[in-house]
Amino acid sequence: MNSDDDGLWAGDRQQPLTISDVAKAAGVGESTVSRVLRGKGSVSDEARERVLAAAKHLGYVPNRIAGTLASAGSKLVALVIPSVTNIVFADVLSGAAPILNGLGHQAVFAVTDYDQELEEELIESMLAWRPSGLIVAGVEHSGRSVSMMRGAGIRIAEILDTDSPGLDIVVGYSNLEAGRMSARFLASRGRRKIGYVGHDLQRDRRAAKRHEGFCQTLLGLGLHLADAEILPSLSSIELGRDGLAALLDRSPDLDAVYFANDDLAIGGLFHCMAHGIAVPERLALMGYNGLDVARLAPRPLSTIRTPRRLIGEMAAKLVCSREPSGVYDVGLELIEGATV
Amino acid sequence: MNSDDDGLWAGDRQQPLTISDVAKAAGVGESTVSRVLRGKGSVSDEARERVLAAAKHLGYVPNRIAGTLASAGSKLVALVIPSVTNIVFADVLSGAAPILNGLGHQAVFAVTDYDQELEEELIESMLAWRPSGLIVAGVEHSGRSVSMMRGAGIRIAEILDTDSPGLDIVVGYSNLEAGRMSARFLASRGRRKIGYVGHDLQRDRRAAKRHEGFCQTLLGLGLHLADAEILPSLSSIELGRDGLAALLDRSPDLDAVYFANDDLAIGGLFHCMAHGIAVPERLALMGYNGLDVARLAPRPLSTIRTPRRLIGEMAAKLVCSREPSGVYDVGLELIEGATV
DNA sequence: TCACCCAATGGCAGCGCTGCCAATAGCCAG
DNA sequence: CTGGCTATTGGCAGCGCTGCCATTGGGTGA
Numbered sequence: 028m029n030s031d032d033d034g035l036w037a038g039d040r041q042q043p044l045t046i047s048d049v050a051k052a053a054g055v056g057e058s059t060v061s062r063v064l065r066g067k068g069s070v071s072d073e074a075r076e077r078v079l080a081a082a083k084h085l086g087y088v089p090n091r092i093a094g095t096l097a098s099a100g101s102k103l104v105a106l107v108i109p110s111v112t113n114i115v116f117a118d119v120l121s122g123a124a125p126i127l128n129g130l131g132h133q134a135v136f137a138v139t140d141y142d143q144e145l146e147e148e149l150i151e152s153m154l155a156w157r158p159s160g161l162i163v164a165g166v167e168h169s170g171r172s173v174s175m176m177r178g179a180g181i182r183i184a185e186i187l188d189t190d191s192p193g194l195d196i197v198v199g200y201s202n203l204e205a206g207r208m209s210a211r212f213l214a215s216r217g218r219r220k221i222g223y224v225g226h227d228l229q230r231d232r233r234a235a236k237r238h239e240g241f242c243q244t245l246l247g248l249g250l251h252l253a254d255a256e257i258l259p260s261l262s263s264i265e266l267g268r269d270g271l272a273a274l275l276d277r278s279p280d281l282d283a284v285y286f287a288n289d290d291l292a293i294g295g296l297f298h299c300m301a302h303g304i305a306v307p308e309r310l311a312l313m314g315y316n317g318l319d320v321a322r323l324a325p326r327p328l329s330t331i332r333t334p335r336r337l338i339g340e341m342a343a344k345l346v347c348s349r350e351p352s353g354v355y356d357v358g359l360e361l362i363e364g365a366t367v
Numbered sequence: 368m369n370s371d372d373d374g375l376w377a378g379d380r381q382q383p384l385t386i387s388d389v390a391k392a393a394g395v396g397e398s399t400v401s402r403v404l405r406g407k408g409s410v411s412d413e414a415r416e417r418v419l420a421a422a423k424h425l426g427y428v429p430n431r432i433a434g435t436l437a438s439a440g441s442k443l444v445a446l447v448i449p450s451v452t453n454i455v456f457a458d459v460l461s462g463a464a465p466i467l468n469g470l471g472h473q474a475v476f477a478v479t480d481y482d483q484e485l486e487e488e489l490i491e492s493m494l495a496w497r498p499s500g501l502i503v504a505g506v507e508h509s510g511r512s513v514s515m516m517r518g519a520g521i522r523i524a525e526i527l528d529t530d531s532p533g534l535d536i537v538v539g540y541s542n543l544e545a546g547r548m549s550a551r552f553l554a555s556r557g558r559r560k561i562g563y564v565g566h567d568l569q570r571d572r573r574a575a576k577r578h579e580g581f582c583q584t585l586l587g588l589g590l591h592l593a594d595a596e597i598l599p600s601l602s603s604i605e606l607g608r609d610g611l612a613a614l615l616d617r618s619p620d621l622d623a624v625y626f627a628n629d630d631l632a633i634g635g636l637f638h639c640m641a642h643g644i645a646v647p648e649r650l651a652l653m654g655y656n657g658l659d660v661a662r663l664a665p666r667p668l669s670t671i672r673t674p675r676r677l678i679g680e681m682a683a684k685l686v687c688s689r690e691p692s693g694v695y696d697v698g699l700e701l702i703e704g705a706t707v
Numbered sequence: 708t709c710a711c712c713c714a715a716t717g718g719c720a721g722c723g724c725t726g727c728c729a730a731t732a733g734c735c736a737g
Numbered sequence: 738c739t740g741g742c743t744a745t746t747g748g749c750a751g752c753g754c755t756g757c758c759a760t761t762g763g764g765t766g767a
Contacts, residue, residue: 028674042738043520043723044722045722045724046724046725047724050747055746056746056747056748057723057725057747057748057749058725058726058746058747058748058749059745059746059747061724061725062725062745062746065725065727067744068746069744069745069746070746071743071745071746073743074729074746086514086515086518088491088494088495088515088519089495089723090495090497090723090724091434091495091496091497091724092435092436092441092496092497092722092723092724093436093722093723093724093752094573094723094724094725095432095724095752096433096722096723096724096725096727096750096751096752096753096754097724097725097751098724098725098728098752099724099725099752103434103475103496110457110461111451111457111460111461111464112454112457113462114452114454114457117451117452117454117457118452118475120451120478121450121451121452122479123387124451124476124477124478125478125480126708128477128489129493133475133477133492133493133496134475134476134477135443135473135474135475135476136464136474136475136476136724137464137473137474138460138461138464138466140465149468151428152468152473153473154428155428155430155431155441156431156432156473157428157430157431157432162569171728174426175426175428176598178426180383189731220715230548257763262665262709264660265658265659265663268663285756293660294663296666297664300640300665301665319603319604319605320604320633320660323604323605323608323634323637324637325637325640325641351429358764370754385752385753385754386753386754386755387753387754390717394719395716395717396716396718397717397718397753397754397755398716398717398718398719398755398756399716399717400757401754401756402715402716402755405755407711407718407755408715408716409714410715410716411714411715411716412712412762414715414716421725424755429754431754432721432752432753432754433752433753433754433755434753434754434755435722435754436752436753436754436755437721437722437754437756438722438754438755439755441723457714527732571753599719607728608753624757637724645763661745699727
């Protein structure tokens, strides 16, 4: 009997267990063990039980690396996202991970930090694991990224943006339309001197599209962006607070501000609360994403809710499926809130 | 010449490229290709260039599955965490992922949803990928989880809790001490009728330890928890808001409330702001974690900052190193804020 | 000049598993 | 009874790569 229960420390380990150890212990062939462990092919109940007992007794954990190599079909799905701390992507992950596990897959992920070159590099390292699918944020990628993804021969899901054509599966919503909705909403509430607070639009292409849609629609309504504060770094509550302060400093007569997202907008709202600026009477604020913190703030933020978790779930499901290529638009929901 | 640049769609793919295709194209042996691609062993400059050119021309992406199987040393590191949407773990991931990538590793992750049975299952699937290291939240695991981790013969880092002994590497801080600090702080500011709002302590063991430390210290100071609202689900801003409302409804004379974490505390703060409860004059609020949103709220929250990103970074580094087993305590920082 | 050493290289076994095929045994209709 | 089936099983090649070993072709010091 293997005194496996105690006394071992990381590192001191006998040689690794293989399927043939289990086969020997159970008195069957390797193929039978494999069949039992994968639940494929026909095995007698007796053999099955013997194998299961032996595997449990030995503490055998199958080696998926070997299994994948032998069977060509990997059970890994790669996720390439710009950030984990941004709740948007965390929500996507939290939607995708359980679905993938439920389908017997494992999630591998990498964080691009909104950098297209890094994205390219990371896509390459991900593909080296021969995943069965790849989920990647956005539809805009470097040329080499695109050819690698095409050449990989696997399902690709591009998420969170439906404004440009995708390679295979696209799950998301129109950022352009989100910008337009926001402009229409502010205008319909009588706002005329509208400002914008956003972060680096070069890197965050989806925010750039919202900005574009917003400006388009304003122009169509005979309005225009009165002022804009574009901050050089990534979005955060702090940036929104300071950005709004700077914007109002320069253009004190604005009657509304559109933020690139809820993080920034919450920062703006906090600024107003701390400085006694009446929201929405004197200044309307509008965000984007529909975060919890925005909904639950003392004054609920006007924003647009994006079904991020759902996007993660759908992308995970689709990437493991044989559904046809195409665009899956999950839509957007305007949250009127109380800041406009 | 391979017209590889366009016209391919996911799915229609010639047979996969292998190292021997590259070898043939470059007119060298497979071993040489392998040496070039891994930068190991000596290769003439001429051969190196030929190989690199051939690989690039063919669009070859090495197969890490095969490489791992052949070399026994995997380049995967597994992360098992309770949640991704909880910023705490997202921060850990965002600290760990870049470090792992920098060391040539890939991160695989799984989400336990604070469920020890699921954790056990997920640890098993993770180990099936023969990772070179495993990072797991907390130091309390099921017996089978423990023996699997011990038996895996890899580095294990247990994070975010140093209150119980670990298997190999432990990176975190004392949750007990965090609870004690909070109790001392509230007491030192003259608070005497102290309540608690928390979530399911059965599932979140670290929150339970803070609660324990908090109560201990109160007793040591001749005080005690006047009332507690334990909510059955996971923490969220909403839960904190509703929890505080319920608590005050029952015990309107409390002069301070300790929350299991900042999410709940922010919810509490929002409740107070929306209902005109003067903070901290009439009611002091104390959270835990030091989130951005807490620091930047109109009234900065009194809380304890946990260096989560750093923990992710350290765990990643240590798990890939040969440093001795041990406890790495990163400490805690009391943020006085303005709600106590 | 010769024995020796070393950089550079190719060949090939084998990592642990799965897919395929052949072998065996039991069973039933003819 | 016998051939034909099916259910069950074991053997073994091979997935693509790396580790190890053998080989080659020069340098080098004595």
